[in-house]
Amino acid sequence: MKITKTLVMATMVLSCAACAFDVPSQLESSRIEIVEGLSSQSYDTKSLDQNTIKKIAQDYSSSGHGVLELTVTYDPKSKSNTAMKATLEAGRIAQLMTDQGVSAVSTKVLPIADSWKISHALVSYTTLSAEAPSVCDRLPGFESHADVGDVSLHKEYGYGCTIEAMIAEQIAHPEDLLGQSDKTRTESGRRAENVVEGRGYYGYSQSPTLGGESSSN
DSSP states (O other): OHHHHHHHHHHHHHHGGGOOOOOOOOBOOOOOEEEEEEEEEEEEGGGOOHHHHHHHHHHHHHHEEEEEEEEEEEOTTOSSSOHHHHHHHHHHHHHHHHHTTOOOEEEEEEEOTTOTTOOEEEEEEEEEEEEOOTTOOOOTTTSOGGGGGOHHHHHHHOBTHHHHHHHHHHOSOGGGGGOOSOTTOOTTOHHHHHHHHTBOSSSSSBOOOOOOOOOOO
16 A cells, blocks of 8 residues: 555656646736826915915925926016016915925016916926826726626736725825935925934824733743
8 A cells, every 4th residue: 555655646746747836926016106297286376375375285295296386477567566576476485385394496487478467376396196006007897897707807907906006095195105315314394304203104293112912031
């Protein structure tokens, strides 16, 4: 009996010598992608009070990246909508933006003929959004219930895409995915300060000491 079992095991080993174990994985290896966009809004310059600017600054803090460009218009022929007034307004708005945490604001004034008493402020900046890998462009079953059981669609989609998509939706500040080259610098704002001072990511309080069970030898 022992001899028979030995022969059977040897035959199985020899037969598997030609087996291929290098099977392509269906697990998607791509990771969350940062997608760059542009936010550009026009306002009546007079309407940019503290509350409106606070909302703009919050939007910028959430998805903005780089320098916020502020352009205030004036009419060269107007006695009230002048270049000097536009310059002063640009400085006022930029200061309020800075007070609300926007670290980099670039200002300029722009002449617009025949705009008369109406001055506009143009606010634009680069936006960043965290999105699922571009190869995960179609979720099986989301377009048609019949697709849920289509194995070929699941193979094309790749396991792991759903997790990446869900994580991307929960990222509060996509710019954080770019990382920081120097964590000792604090001019990047609240989140950098929290890293340096050991505070929590979302708040200003010191992170609590981790507790739990302990043991001794």
